[in-house]
Amino acid sequence: MPEHGRELTTTATSLRIVDVINQLEGARMSEIAAELDLANSTVHAHLTTLANRELVMKEGNEFHLGIKFFHLGEQARHRKPEYEIVRRHAHELSNRLNEEVAFAITEHGRSVIIFDENNDPAKEGFQVGRYFHMHNSASGKAMLAEWSRERVDEVLDRWGLPAETENTIQSTEELYEELERTRDRGYSLNRQEALEGLMAVGMAITNPDGSVLGSLDVSGPPYRLSEEQIVPELSETVTQIEREIESR
Known part of the structure; x- marks a missing residue:
């Protein structure tokens, strides 16, 4: 959720410039x-400052993000030792199922993937760092189902329920019904709600104190992904992760 208080306009402008460079995959100053x-x-003044801090670089007439962002991102996704435990188990699960397995946490009301395990070298890590809305992703719904209604409402107030496919949940009432079903069955489903042709099954990973560490999901095309096959394997993996975290 956004922090309340005084915001520095200069800093905000620099970060908006970074966002534009990222969105355009490189951009001229104009x-x-x-x-x-x-x-x-x-x-120009902001770009000069960012370049001096090695956060952007100029190639020809275009500015691009610097590799320093990669270094900062790597530090962020390894900042908790629990994350490495999850990554190891996610890798093993991906090998057993021969499907993509992702570990996501939540930041500022959205899901962000910090590890993405895939047996296809061309796709491995492709999703890392990507943000997703929580109402239409398996990882997001798995975490939302563990939260209080007040916290879920905060997410909805900030991000709403944007539709990305015809299957995306479009009403608050429908979302709360889906979260109740998620709690009852013990896992979440993404039925082509974020991307046509992609289904996912997710489960939350909780810390020993009951708080949510993140969520693990298995994704693939609907014709190949079977709940009957995925759920027992995913459930066992989450149980192993939580036991290992608790025994640390």
């Missing part, structure tokens, strides 16, 4: 200025 409705001189 493109950034037009996108943010800023003067070229203002954008």
Whole structure:
């Protein structure tokens, strides 16, 4: 959830510039200025500061994000020793099922994937760092089902229920009914709600104190993904992870 308090306009502008460079996958100074409705001189000053801090780099006439962001991201996703425990078990589960297995946590009301295990070298790690809305992803719904209604409402107030496919949940009442079903059966489902042709089964991973560490999900095309096959394997893996975390 957003922090309340004084926000520095200068810092916010620099971060908006970073977002634009990321979204455009590289941008000229004039493109950034037009996108943010800023003067070229203002954008130039911010880009100079970011470049001096090695956060952006210039190639020809375009600015790109620096590799330093990768280094910072790696530190973030390894900051908790529990994450490495999950990654190891996720890798083993992916090998057993021959399906993609992702570990997601929540930040600022969205799910973000920090580990993505896949037997296909071309796809491995492709999802890492991607943010997803929580109402239409298996990982998100698994975590929402563990939260209080007040906390879920905070997420909905900030992000709403954007539709990404015709299967996306579109009403608050429908979402709460789905979360109740998730709690009853012990796992969440994404039935092509975020992407056509992709189904996922997810389960929350809880800490010894009952708080949610994150969620693990298995994804693949609906014709190949069977709940009967996936759920027992996923459940056993989550149990092993939670036991190992508790025994640390």
